[in-house]
Amino acid sequence: MPEGDTVYHQASALRAVLAGKFLESTQFRVPQYATADLSGELVEEVLSRGKHLLIRAGETTIQSHLKMEGIWHVYPRNGARWKRPGHTARCVLNTAEHQAVGFSLGELHLMPRTSEDSFFADLGPDLLGPDWDQDEARRRLQAQPERSLGVALLDQRNLAGIGNVFRSEICFLSRLRPETPVGEVADLDSVLEMSYRLLQVNKNRSRRATTGSASTAISLWTYGRAGKLCLRCQTPIIRYYLGEEQLRQAAIEDRSVYVCPYCQPARV
Template sequence: MPEGDAVWRTARRLHQGLAGQVLVGSDLRVPAHATADLAGRRTIEVVPRGKHLLHRIEGDLTVHSHLRMEGSWRLHPVARRHALGTRHTVRALLWTAERVAVGESLGMLDLVRTSEEHRVVGHLGPDLLDPRYDASLAVANVLADPARTITEACLDQRNVAGMGTIFTAEPLFELGLNPWTPVGHLPTETIEDLLHAARRMLVRSARAGRTTVTGQADVNQDDGFVHGRMGLPCKRCGKPVRLATIGRQPQERVMFYCPVCQGGLAPNDDGGRQAPLGHGRSERRTR
């Protein structure tokens, strides 16, 4: 699932391409809004809210979407609208005289009153990429359930919006925290430091135009320390990075971590050999 930085970049591209432009037509391919006609309305802005996208249009209307695992929004020349529209994965088309925004494999698509956006995003906690981010509220939300693991608390978008597995695993590694630590076992200052680190990484990635942990690698390099590096040497201690599940279904996730640098094996990790993920990365590139 795209994390907050990727959603922020998507919103920025859509905003730059559509803001101030009048929609010539629309095609929302969900039963509840299949007959909606947005033609003649001007795009006011496209903004992110955590992992949600809010495309605000004249007349108190917002096209709300969530990318989930496979979704995307892309801009194309309007001449390609008919060809692109034949794809069975397309869920939305919004076009001006020059461009067409194509929403594919969207996990969520709604048309709501802008004045009632709280119906679709009101449950979210403070957004780490929001200039008005409320750090105190985010920390209080995470601390609210002391028995939860710190990973589950951070991934819960009702507590703090924008963190996914990358920007949970990497800040946890930076601070040397075991992902399976109960929230109640951590000082408030540690929670503050963790969320601050996550926000710093997300802001850096948003500004860089790509997902990056340190900001030092180029687009062809992986500068992460643990995420995606199962079976490869930890860049800090040299021992293999590991992968284990965390949480309960249907919210169960997988988490990458270094048991040496982060306080031991996960409760459900037997310590057996784990082969590197087969995604083409070499140890030379990730060292």
């Protein structure tokens, strides 16, 4: 499931082949930008902002969001066969040596670079950004103390980069039920520090891991392990749904949470 670490990793791969290169041809396979052409523009930068991937070419920014199924692939310009069906390609960027293709992108926008600040005005501090601000993230979370921690962590307006996998893992490692109100979390800073460490350690990994090493057979504590035994206490992991309808409509992604009922005791 694409989260902040996945987007960071994808941006790094695209940066390696696009940054400092001129675009020879471009295709934007969405009606709104079907006639757009950035041929001849220099790609100055490729970066991630939370779950958004930005490609800055000339005076234009190409913004994409992977949502559930999106992915960027890089191919050599020698006619290499795409690994995804052609009809799922939404963006094709060609340089002299490489081809970058965005498949099944949940969002794709072209905007003037001067519009970036307004486009991302509501986005919270980026856990993988150079200007990560834990104090601001705490302030935003505490502004709605009645909200459940699990829902608040997913809201990109509070802090950017956490998705459903990290939400479950952060709550487990913090020994908190996801439905615990933010106002009842005794040490919110430790939750934020845990969030920061998990995304930082995974940003350059091809396989996400929260249990220590990505090479271990089981790389996650709870997510996707309903009915299986907790790695700490051997209690079966349970799964249930947690979310707000507004957030469910805003982003198509799984809203299930995975919990160890012993390590994360229910509130009395």
